[in-house]
Amino acid sequence: MDSSLGTRISLAGNTGTVRFVGNVQGTSGVWLGIEWDDPTRGKHDGVHNETRYFNCSVPNSGSFIRPTAQNLSYGVSFLQALSAKYVEQLHGAATQEKVILGSSNGSIEVEGPHLDKIRKKLARLDRLRDVSLDGERVARADPGDTVRRTCSNIRNLDLSHSLLPSWDVVAAIVAELPGLQSLALNHNRLQQPSDLAKMAASFQHLEELQLNATLTSWSAMLDVIRYTPKLRFLEMGYNYLTHLENNLVTSDAMGECVLQSLNLDSNECKDWPAVCQAMQIFPSLQRLLLSSNGIAQIPYPAEGQSEILQGLHHLALPSNLLCSWSDIDALSRWCPGLKTLALGLNPFVVGEAHARYSKQITVALMPSLVILDGVNISAKERVDCELFYLSYVAKNGFQSHLSPADYPRWQELCAKHGEPSVVTNNHESSAKLSTRLIGIRVYQYSEPPARTLTVPTRKPDAVIQVLPTMTLRMLRNKIGKSLKASRKTAFLWILLDEGTTTVELSKDEDGHSLDWLGIENDSQLVLVLG
Template identity: 45%
Template sequence: MELRDPVPVGTRFHITSGHLGTIKYVGPVDGTPGIWYGVEWDDPNRGKHDGVKDGRRYFTCLVPNAGSFIRPSKSLNFGVTFLAALSAKYVDEAHGVSDRENIIFGSSKKAVEVEAVGFDKVRSKLRDLERLREVSLDNEKVAFTDTPGQIRRTCPNVRGLDLSTNLLPSWQVVAGITVELPCLERLILNQNRFLALDGELPATAFEHIVELQLNDTLMTWAEFREVVCFMSALRVVELGYNRLTSLSAKSSKFVPLIHDLNFDINELSDWTSVATSLSDFVALRRLVLSRNGIRIIPPLSLECSPIQSVRSLALSANRLDDWQDLDRLSQWCPRLESLNLAGNFLSDSDGLARHSRQYAIAKIPTLLTLDGSAVSAKERTDSELFYLSFISQHSSGNEEEICRAHPQWTALCNKHGKPEEALPRKGDDNKISKSLITVNVYRCLTRPDKDQRHTGKLTPIKTLPTTKIAVFRLQLTKALKLPRSAGRNMVEIWLCLEDGFVELCDDSHDLSWFGIEDGSDVFVTVNSTEQ
């Protein structure tokens, strides 16, 4: 669609190379004739500066060095209306009156032409847009709404709508589309760039929206709060990849009862600031803060935690390296049931590399799932006994000092008894030692066969029979010093039996389920060029 000059600031555009951008400035540039567009590219690698030329600032960019100047050109595509994009994707004109037509499958020299019957009937069904429940117009250059009433008459039953990577310039345009979709519940707007909201939005535009995705939109938290107050039914929100460095303090704006907030891959490194800023979100159950550079979880200094309602927390791939962070986490999230910690540095400290899961389980008494693997009642008991045994062997100081350093010590002693009281003193192993088994691990270059037995270097691993295969795989990775990139599909585990080998490929079961006991032989192969 062509726009009359002057093109307004905030207009989105597309060029033939596939790049998208936003016009941030329209006017002259010192030292050159004519009109220029100052633009910010969605892909910052295409930019040359941040809106400053020869010492003068013409515009600002959300991402450093994502800007450049271009000349007005007919090659700039300013997008299409919602219904034009919908028709282009979901409607195909019939090929004539005959119900037979030739269809070509494949391409180039391998193309095959066949005669098909009834394709016009299929197209007829696709043309019945009233039946559409899920619509995906990802990267279809949607930039405008349509004449009021047209969208409602065309596709009134849409429940889910994906408008990612389009040319939508503002929330007013989005509202102009959604107000025509009275059944809409899921709205995906990833990789768009919106102007800050200026004014009110129609009361019915977002009244049934339950799920909203705003990943890689570069929206600020304040801009999000301005918009979300029009979404009273909202429960699930994604705000990943938005370069967020902080969340502003409380706002007087209405806050819906959001259950799920996802901040994956931002820069929210200040735990206290994030938690305090979420105090308005009283119904929050799931919080994702993976890959945000969080280094420490400080003690709770408030009388009541602002995120005490959180039951599921993702802290994967942060920079936590102190086990006391988990003790303090229980203060902040006293109802925590599910936790993701993979990719932190906790397991590398205090000699706990092989037992980090047991230690984490014991420190958080409410935990039911850790790193995607369920915590059984038996695993919890084993983990708590290990915790007591480890502390009694490695801690010095009096009882008061131990309790201060290990907040779960008293509760677990009351539950299981103190190690010196509950466990035999001399001549016998304690309970946790009795529970540990030694698995003989051999690494081989190829899958083992029935003639292959104890070859290669032996690496004994002490572990609990209740250890899940997924956790045992991580223990193997560390014990054999495999690269951290070695994932599940690369590391194969084979149990040696009398009549051959069986692969341990079901990560949901524990070692005892496969019959692994003290002295069992396990062979490991790594499907990687890096041996």
């Protein structure tokens, strides 16, 4: 196959795009300039001896190879890849065949009759609904309507890590799959479409699209959405996105966009107000994932600001750089209807000064929240968190020479629960808060305890002070930190019948609160670290 600019190639398992074809000064013969999908495979940016031959989207992802390099592949057609993976060749006219059971590690061999009949039934490509051709080097469509006649019932298709050169080729394949609903194109490098009519006709029924690690720009993604009127789920992670520019795009230009979920994991969208502004063209958006984007601050929206995400119900912000509780209060103003939130591995969550209060204060600051970091928030737990917040603010507000009224939600929660007495007497409030805590005695054993156990008479290895609304999962973590064994799994048993009967607290109960499980003040737990 002749190389041309934009052609996709595979060499020894590495995929790349041809960016240059021709002579290189100081050498003989023709070279191919390749931009590798994996930048660590590259050696330069397309510059040799101070002469630029091509450009790379990612720094140092380019190198030169010969068109005759061993193991160089230009890929196969869609149906060739499909048949190679899903059709086993017939073995001939033999009525009996010996086969090795896959689960026996080659130790069991059995005879099977007429296995070719079974192979023929399994080779019915027209019955396929879920197809994965990830890494199968698909590079081109098949002529005519051969795809439609062969496998028109495909609903979910994965073409990740392929050699597809452009959206035109993708559209040519998808046009033959009228029932396609989900398409994965991760780790491809697709040129913009030239046949817009084909694009408009090919993606009418697509509901889910994955474009992770494709270097697709924000504007190119918006162009694709215009051709997918039923698209509800879109993934755009690992695309080096920094600015989500919508200057030339309006909701009217996008048509009736029904996108509900957008994944922007591991990009560089650091500007929170700019992100909110960009989301305005998606009126149906309910779920937004912004993990690992380097977001360091969420400012309060300006009065009357229109870029409020009223319909957003689910937000993921783990592994960012948020370090202030004001970020969380501001977040509740941007997303007033937020129901679920993920915040793990942000500085204010993992830092020692705030980690012990992170859940209570986050719950108190976000009145609409029902799930935080995957754990349900019960009505009783919300009350406890809000009361804790009032006491915490009253005490620490004075210590930092601030009035408690300077803290967010203070007036609203005072109206709901009453002003805590700690405003005038810190000692009294601390005593009041301490009455809500329970003490749990923990005894560490080296082996799981028997069903019946002699009452421990030794001093407990730890006494944990917690709120009764804490979940069992959080208690396991707290015990691990207390005993400096946070990297080990804490297996727990509760001692009943005055400390003689052990009942295991299983992982299935981790989402329940301690009071729901019957763990109260002076409860005794047996701990085994594993």
